[in-house]
Amino acid sequence: MDQIKHIVLFGAGNVATHLSKALVGKGFSVVQLFNRTEDTGKRLARLIGASYTGSLQKVEQDADLYILALSDTAIPEMTSRLRVRRGIVVHTSGSVGMEALQHTASQTGVLYPLQTFHKGKRISFDRIPVCVEGNLPAVEKALVGLAEQLSSNVHVINSEQRQILHLTAVFAGNFTNYLYAIAEDLLLQYNIPFELLKPLIRQTAANIRHAGLFSLQTGPAIREDTAIMDKHLELLEDHKAYQEIYDLISNQIIQHKHRNGKL
C-alpha cells in the first residue's frame, strides 16, 4: 500500500466538513466530493478545493482513499452501488461494522473521529481520538499513518469495541448535553442566569481525570436524602418529563450504591 495522497469524499455533513478541512490543512488533496444535495455539496467542495459530483458514475477511479462520511442509514445505500478498483474505502461511523464495506473494494477500513461536531463551529482535530480499523495489516498501517497526521490521539479499535465506544459517547456526550439543556430550560423559566451553573458543570467535567467516577458521586441521591428528592420531584410537578428523569436516575444512583457497597 502506497501512501495516501488523493482522496474522494462522500458527504457534506458535520463529519465530512471537519474531517476534510483537517485533511486539506495537513496537505492532503481532496480531489472530488460526492453529495446528493447539490448546493451543500458544492459549498463544501469549494471550501476544500475539490471538484463536485452528484453522480456515482462520475466518481474518480484512481484515488487512494474513499471516505464515506455519511449517516449510518446512507452507508448501505452507497455501498450497494459503489465499486472501487483501487484505493481504500472507509466510513466514519461509530456504529456500522467494517464488513458493511466488503463489496465496495478489496481494501476497506474505518476512520471514526470520536467527537461532537457542529458545522458552524471550529474544532481542532489535533487531540480528537481517531479510531482506526483496516481489513488488512497494510491497510490499517496506511490509515493509522493518515490519522496520525491529523491527530495525536489515534487508536486501533475493532468494530465491536467501536460500537461500545459510540454507545458510551451517547451517555457521556449526547445525554449530558440534554441534562445541561434541561437545567438551562428550568433556570430560564425562573429568571435565574445559567452563568451560575457553569462552574459546577466545568468542575464536574474536570473530575473525569480521576478514575472510579461513581466514588465522586455527590447530591441528594447518593446521600439518600429523600426529603430533598421529594421536594425536587414536587418542584417538577409541571415538568413531567424532567420529573421522570429525576426519579429514574436518582433511584439508579441509590441502587448502584447498595449494589456496589460504595461510599
Place this chain on the structure above:
Amino acid sequence: MDQIKHIVLFGAGNVATHLSKALVGKGFSVVQLFNRTEDTGKRLARLIGASYTGSLQKVEQDADLYILALSDTAIPEMTSRLRVRRGIVVHTSGSVGMEALQHTASQTGVLYPLQTFHKGKRISFDRIPVCVEGNLPAVEKALVGLAEQLSSNVHVINSEQRQILHLTAVFAGNFTNYLYAIAEDLLLQYNIPFELLKPLIRQTAANIRHAGLFSLQTGPAIREDTAIMDKHLELLEDHKAYQEIYDLISNQIIQHKHRNGKL
C-alpha cells in the same frame, strides 16, 4: 451591622471544610468549630486554628457570624436548639429556606456555594458562585461583603430561586457525573480506555458557553435514528438499568424536538 470578623462554624463535612479554609485564607478568624462527631470535628478545627466543642451550651456567644454548614436534615435539629444573642446565623444549603433559621437569631441569612466539593480535593473558591440571602438589608449587605472576599461570583438569590438552582445543579452536576460513571463502567467491561471519551466530555462541557443548548443536541435520538438506538438498546441487554436510562432520555430528546419544532 459591623463587619464580620469572628466566625463560629457548625459541621465538618465537605462544605464546612472548603468554606472554612477559604475564610481562614482570606484572614477571617474561625474561633470555634461545633461538630457532633469529635474526631472529624477536632481534625478540621486544628486545620483552621479553631477551638473545638461538641456541646451547644459551650458555643461562643459573641461571634459575628454562625455558619451552619450542615446537611439539610441536620439543620432543623440544630435550629430547634441554637439561640444566638448577637451575630448573624446562616446555613449553606441549596434547598432549605432562610425562614428555617428564624428562631435562632434576629439576623439570619444564607451563604450557598454552588459547587461540588470533595474533602480530599483542593478547589479554588475564587470563581465559585456564592448565592447570598439575608433577612434584613444590612444583613444581606454584610454577607455580600464577606462573600465577595471569597469569590468574584456573588449573587443575591432568594430562597425559591435557590431551590430551583439546586435542582438544576442535580441535573447538570450530579446526574452528569452518573452518566460519566456509566460510560466508564461499560468501557471497563470491554477493555476500552476511558481516555478515548475524555475529549468528547470536555467539548460537550465547553459547549455550554453557547445559549440554547438543545439546539446543539447531537446523536442518534435527535436524528431519530431508530436503527442505532435499537442496536444500542440491544447492546445494553445485560445492563437493564442503563437500558432504561438510554430509552427514557432518547425518547425525551425526540419528544422535545417535536414539541419545540427545533432543528
